[in-house]
């Protein structure tokens with residue numbers, strides 16, 4: 240259930256990073272929630288993509304909360320160590336890989352501290368419907384809602400709506416649609432990618 244890898248769905252994440260790279264100027268801080276982050280591959284991918292667009296100095300304004308129910312207890316440890324086997328990293332473009340990872344042993348690589356320090360793990364059950372923070376500039380929730388019932392999806396998406404700042408963004412996987420109950424709350428930003436803006 241925790242299947243993920245670095246640069247999965249990167250076209251969605253890259254488009255969101257594009258939007259936020261414009262929003263970030265004029266803001267003191269940008270707060271992002273990656274809900275259902277698995278072992279951290281997705282929040283770290285997003286952090287890398289955003290860092291590439293805004294540069295290291297501005298990137299210090301970014302805070303990414305990576306949450307997961309983490310039934311194994313392994314996710315927190317992995318994210319806090321920031322060390323991954325090459326198998327998880329093989330889809331990263333070579334120049335990005337060389338810039339953001341250092342070798343620690345035969346098959347293991349550590350993400351650089353500039354990226355690592357911007358991502359904080361939170362153990363959190365989405366179905367508790369009790370957000371740990373609010374006023375997010377963006378929420379990323381990919382390949383998670385499909386595991387929930389329709390009614391659970393509506394409730395979780397309503398929670399995301401409540402915790403986003405007005406006019407800010409929600410990114411879902413390409414096959415996930417907004418339920419009819421909530422269509423007037425989220426407006427799709429581009430026709431070709433599942434990024435929505437809070438109405």
Ligand SMILES: C[S@@+](CC[C@H](N)C(=O)[O-])C[C@H]1O[C@@H](n2cnc3c(N)ncnc32)[C@H](O)[C@@H]1O
Pocket residue numbers: 240241242243244247274275276277278281306307308309310363364365366380381382383386
């Ligand atoms: C398939 S992974 C998706 C990882 C990543 N978002 C991606 O797209 O690659 C689904 C993740 O959702 C998490 N998850 C499942 N139910 C959850 C819940 N009720 N609350 C929080 N996380 C949950 C699982 O632990 C798993 O890590």
